[in-house]
Amino acid sequence: MFKEKFFKIILVLFFLAAIISTLFYKHLEVQKEKDRVQNAREEFLADLDTIPQVELPGIILLAHFNEKSNQGSGCSFGAWDKDPDDFTQNCFDSFSPLVKKGEKGYSLRIDYDVDSPNPAFNGIWFKLENKNLNDYRYLVLSAKGDKKRGFTKHFKLELKNTQGEKGIHYLTDLEDDWKQYVIPLNKFMGISEFDKMQELIFVFEDWRVTDKEGTIYIDDAYFTKEEILKQPLCGVYPTLRECIPKPDISTISDREFLELIQRKSFGYFWRETNPETGLTKDKANNFKKDNFKVASIAAVGFALTAYPVAVEKGWIRREEAMERVLNTLFFFRDRMENVHGFFYHFVGMDNGDRVWNCELSSIDTALFLAGALFAGEYFGCKVKELADEIYQRVEWDWMLGKGDNICMGWTPESGFLPDRWNKYGEQLIMYLLALGSPTHPITESVWYDVRRPIWDYEGYTCLSSPPMFTHQFSHIWVDFRNKHDDYADYFTSSVNATLANRQFCINNKENSLTFNKNSWGLTACESPAGYRAYGAPPGYAHYDGTVAFTAVGGSTPFAPAECISALRWMYQNHKDYIWGNYGFVDSFNRDKNWYSDVVIGIDQGPIMLMIENYLSGFVWEYFMRNEYIKKAMQIAGFKDGAIKLEADKKPVIVAQYADSSIEGQLYKLTPKQALEHGAITKYPYDLGCEYKASWDEENLYFWVKVSDNDVIAEEEAKTLYKNDCVELYIAPVGERLYWGNKEHFQLGFAPGRNSVAIKYAWFQERDIEEVKSISKLTKEGYELAITIPFSVLNVTPQTGAEINFSIAVNDFDRKDNTDKAKFNLHFVPIYKNSYQSGFELAVLKLAKDCKQID
Numbered sequence: 001m002f003k004e005k006f007f008k009i010i011l012v013l014f015f016l017a018a019i020i021s022t023l024f025y026k027h028l029e030v031q032k033e034k035d036r037v038q039n040a041r042e043e044f045l046a047d048l049d050t051i052p053q054v055e056l057p058g059i060i061l062l063a064h065f066n067e068k069s070n071q072g073s074g075c076s077f078g079a080w081d082k083d084p085d086d087f088t089q090n091c092f093d094s095f096s097p098l099v100k101k102g103e104k105g106y107s108l109r110i111d112y113d114v115d116s117p118n119p120a121f122n123g124i125w126f127k128l129e130n131k132n133l134n135d136y137r138y139l140v141l142s143a144k145g146d147k148k149r150g151f152t153k154h155f156k157l158e159l160k161n162t163q164g165e166k167g168i169h170y171l172t173d174l175e176d177d178w179k180q181y182v183i184p185l186n187k188f189m190g191i192s193e194f195d196k197m198q199e200l201i202f203v204f205e206d207w208r209v210t211d212k213e214g215t216i217y218i219d220d221a222y223f224t225k226e227e228i229l230k231q232p233l234c235g236v237y238p239t240l241r242e243c244i245p246k247p248d249i250s251t252i253s254d255r256e257f258l259e260l261i262q263r264k265s266f267g268y269f270w271r272e273t274n275p276e277t278g279l280t281k282d283k284a285n286n287f288k289k290d291n292f293k294v295a296s297i298a299a300v301g302f303a304l305t306a307y308p309v310a311v312e313k314g315w316i317r318r319e320e321a322m323e324r325v326l327n328t329l330f331f332f333r334d335r336m337e338n339v340h341g342f343f344y345h346f347v348g349m350d351n352g353d354r355v356w357n358c359e360l361s362s363i364d365t366a367l368f369l370a371g372a373l374f375a376g377e378y379f380g381c382k383v384k385e386l387a388d389e390i391y392q393r394v395e396w397d398w399m400l401g402k403g404d405n406i407c408m409g410w411t412p413e414s415g416f417l418p419d420r421w422n423k424y425g426e427q428l429i430m431y432l433l434a435l436g437s438p439t440h441p442i443t444e445s446v447w448y449d450v451r452r453p454i455w456d457y458e459g460y461t462c463l464s465s466p467p468m469f470t471h472q473f474s475h476i477w478v479d480f481r482n483k484h485d486d487y488a489d490y491f492t493s494s495v496n497a498t499l500a501n502r503q504f505c506i507n508n509k510e511n512s513l514t515f516n517k518n519s520w521g522l523t524a525c526e527s528p529a530g531y532r533a534y535g536a537p538p539g540y541a542h543y544d545g546t547v548a549f550t551a552v553g554g555s556t557p558f559a560p561a562e563c564i565s566a567l568r569w570m571y572q573n574h575k576d577y578i579w580g581n582y583g584f585v586d587s588f589n590r591d592k593n594w595y596s597d598v599v600i601g602i603d604q605g606p607i608m609l610m611i612e613n614y615l616s617g618f619v620w621e622y623f624m625r626n627e628y629i630k631k632a633m634q635i636a637g638f639k640d641g642a643i644k645l646e647a648d649k650k651p652v653i654v655a656q657y658a659d660s661s662i663e664g665q666l667y668k669l670t671p672k673q674a675l676e677h678g679a680i681t682k683y684p685y686d687l688g689c690e691y692k693a694s695w696d697e698e699n700l701y702f703w704v705k706v707s708d709n710d711v712i713a714e715e716e717a718k719t720l721y722k723n724d725c726v727e728l729y730i731a732p733v734g735e736r737l738y739w740g741n742k743e744h745f746q747l748g749f750a751p752g753r754n755s756v757a758i759k760y761a762w763f764q765e766r767d768i769e770e771v772k773s774i775s776k777l778t779k780e781g782y783e784l785a786i787t788i789p790f791s792v793l794n795v796t797p798q799t800g801a802e803i804n805f806s807i808a809v810n811d812f813d814r815k816d817n818t819d820k821a822k823f824n825l826h827f828v829p830i831y832k833n834s835y836q837s838g839f840e841l842a843v844l845k846l847a848k849d850c851k852q853i854d
Contacts, residue, residue: 037314066105102232264583278328286580302605304371341394359409436632455538466535518569521551554606678821736838
């Protein structure tokens with residue numbers, strides 16, 4: 001009995017100990033999570049602290065121009081002329097990276113001109129903003145002249161205070177090498193008080209200068225109490241880039257490194273968004289505060305997606321995020337101007353007003369909506385209600401513009417834009433939102449009518465769309481993994497597009513200092529020449545050595561090993577130039593020794609969010625719960641499972657022997673198969689083409705019937721490509737057409753007067769008289785009958801012979817908003833390693849029987 005009671009007591013104690021132990025460990029887990037969140041939040045808030053600038057005691061910095069700006073303590077500057085309307089005398093200020101004091105930075109270049117028949121003077125001013133110089137003894141500056149352009153050896157300095165007192169000092173004996181001037185302030189006679197100084201002015205006077213036109217350079221200017229600095233200021237005052245802390249990533253894991261990038265990127269959306277309107281800057285300086293006040297509605301979509309990620313990471317509190325999201329959605333619902341539910345591309349971030357006469361943007365509205373619907377799935381309640389309300393009022397069917405595809409935009413000044421979303425790109429998310437709309441959906445035929453060319457580069461087969469962002473944007477929200485529709489496996493395509501983009505840069509490493517296996521990424525981004533859309537094959541490559549971090553970071557789920565390796569390498573090797581307040585700058589170009597100083601919202605978003613999808617699938621998980629997306633994926637015909645991507649095969653067109661009739665085998669050019677560029681409103685009314693080929697022992701014949709609602713043929717033969725016309729590309733020698741090769745042909749034909757077609761051969765730079773063509777205008781458009789002697793093509797005709805060819809139709813319109821378009825049967829740019837190696841054409845096969853040859 002005693003043993004039984006003892007056993008029960010022990011059993012109870014055991015269970016109590018287990019319960020206490022469980023509760024204790026749960027407490028530890030909860031505390032551990034609280035500590036993690038607290039640490040994460042502290043790290044994030046520390047990232048937002050303004051980086052303090054170096055200050056030396058006894059020194060007031062006027063300028064050192066290390067970062068192509070005046071790096072003085074709040075001193076602005078500018079050029080002035082006595083009479084700005086007198087163009088015979090002027091002064092211009094700019095920055096010189098070639099002529100500078102010290103090892104790095106810039107100097108201020110001053111181009112003056114006082115060569116005038118009238119008294120002339122001009123110069124440069126620096127605002128001193130009421131600086132108190134009573135305790136300062138010297139003005140120190142460095143100057144030099146430009147030997148090639150000429151320069152004055154003397155010019156005047158003026159100091160002014162707020163009482164209107166002016167002191168003057170002449171700087172003399174300027175040389176063509178840097179010379180430091182130490183000027184006692186008591187030399188500026190005429191000033192009694194130095195406590196409220198207004199301006200320092202450089203003055204060039206026509207009666208004092210030794211050369212009336214010339215160039216001088218100014219650098220390293222400061223006021224000092226006693227000490228004269230012994231080294232150039234670029235070595236004393238670090239640049240803003242240098243002030244940004246650069247963490248040591250050599251000892252952290254890939255996950256920790258990626259989360260560091262995410263945290264820095266999120267700082268952009270948190271700090272560069274107006275918390276009242278929810279509008280996010282289109283771009284911002286990565287190193288200092290700026291006055292940029294234009295927001296991008298697409299960037300808002302990325303921000304709305306970023307807030308829940310930040311909540312899960314512990315960077316912001318759920319209440320903070322929800323307040324920001326609700327403010328955004330209320331503003332978009334009640335105050336942001338919309339037309340048929342669509343929003344303007346760029347707006348003022350404080351008021352939401354349209355700027356730059358920009359378009360009502362279909363894709364940017366879609367990116368905003370994707371973020372709103374995602375936030376709705378995450379927060380639920382009022383957020384979901386508002387997101388649904390904003391989404392359901394969008395009239396996707398209106399944005400079709402009475403055509404076959406969604407228009408890229410609309411303006412109140414000119415109506416629908418001429419370009420349409422008719423070829424694979426970043427718009428898959430937009431079409432899914434339009435398909436799934438419960439109020440204003442488009443039909444599934446619009447999804448089917450998008451052209452999806454699948455081409456190959458170096459063994460990587462993917463949908464052809466050279467800029468990398470076009471393979472990323474839709475994937476930020478839509479989980480395309482292990483899914484396909486009737487046309488493509490979009491995730492596999494993006495994997496291959498990433499690897500092709502990287503391979504093209506590797507192949508070009510001998511042509512660019514920027515490119516190597518860990519320094520790549522061609523997409524739309526900031527460049528030394530402004531915003532540019534770079535891209536890699538398959539398709540037309542466009543590059544100049546500029547690579548963008550969003551191309552790599554935004555592709556992390558597609559090729560994690562290659563992307564992480566590249567991000568690490570670029571950070572380790574270039575961190576002094578590319579790492580700022582918000583992480584990586586937008587882009588850099590080593591060939592031009594150029595490093596961007598900005599970050600762009602639509603580039604920061606893919607970096608942060610696609611890294612999160614790689615790490616956790618978080619964005620995919622919530623977005624794919626959305627009922628509208630589920631419905632759209634079903635309508636679009638998505639099925640589970642991956643499929644192999646196969647490059648488009650060259651079409652084989654059969655030319656029958658001695659068949660002069662217009663009956664029989666006719667081939668068609670359709671937008672889904674052959675739209676090379678531009679857009680059509682309605683097929684085939686706006687543009688359609690049927691054609692036929694035949695042959696005999698002497699000639700090759702083409703009969704072409706074009707549907708065209710607005711036939712325009714007003715150009716001379718040499719420029720007929722600027723009007724409606726048909727082009728025949730023929731490469732009888734070899735497998736490809738080489739542009740401009742005299743043995744190959746680009747033949748143009750346009751309807752002319754009196755049944756005589758206008759024609760021209762551009763590679764031969766003449767009208768080949770042996771080539772004959774007659775034309776006829778019809779009610780639907782025009783027809784052409786073309787005869788090309790085999791002797792001209794240098795081809796011996798025989799059954800089974802294959803000729804490389806393509807047929808193209810150019811369309812120009814005045815009657816509708818799609819003013820130009822071009823169909824091209826098969827015209828694929830081929831790149832061998834890094835160089836373009838001609839164009840792949842279709843095959844024209846000569847036959848002598850009535851059977852179609854496959």
